[in-house]
Amino acid sequence: MGLEAIVEEIKAKGKAEANKISKEAKKEASQIIADAQSRAEKITEAKKEAVAAEIGRLKQQELSSANLEVKRELLNARKEILDIVHEKSVEGVKNFPAEKNKELLKAIIEKNEAGNSKIYSISADKATVKKLTKLKYAGEIDCLGGIVMENEDGTIYLDFKYDTILKETSEKSLKQVSDILFG
Secondary structure: OOHHHHHHHHHHHHHHHHHHHHHHHHHHHHHHHHHHHHHHHHHHHHHHHHHHHHHHHHHHHHHHHHHHHHHHHHHHHHHHHHHHHHHHHHHHHHOOOHHHHHHHHHHHHHHHOOOOOEEEEOHHHHHHHHHHOOOEEEEEOOOOOEEEEEOOOOOOEEEEEHHHHHHHHHHHHHHHHHHHHHO
16 A cells, blocks of 8 residues: 555544544533533523512512501501590580489499498589588599599599499490491
8 A cells, every 4th residue: 555545544534533523522512502401491490480489479478468458457447436436435425414414423322332431523513422422522533424432541442433434334345346336
């Protein structure tokens, strides 16, 4: 064989080897690209799921916050209505007819004066209270009406002020009133 034939054979073997290496490199590159695309798809899917979960969490948080705000506004509105009802009750007590007031004071005094020695009332009821009892009139109190009684040494104190009665009644019947007003 001639030198040219050897050179051609070496070239051919080199070309074949280069083609083989090129094919393997392309195959390896394709595999690397496929793996990278697979990883990228998995990462993209995981990110989509994470974003969807975050959106769901934020949506739930906003919904909960909105529900809480609605409940707060509803409770505030109910409280305002209950405050108006209380104010109307106070007005009703303030405008209590004199004859009914006298009857109520008489009933309270007769039932509770035993064992007591002092009595207090508002200035407007002073004359009426003095007529209704033999207890010592000890002074005026600042309230809507009613009386306060106490024994000689002050250890027993009976509070029949209309303010106190109204407050206690309001507290005891708050749920019932709320159920009637708001269902």
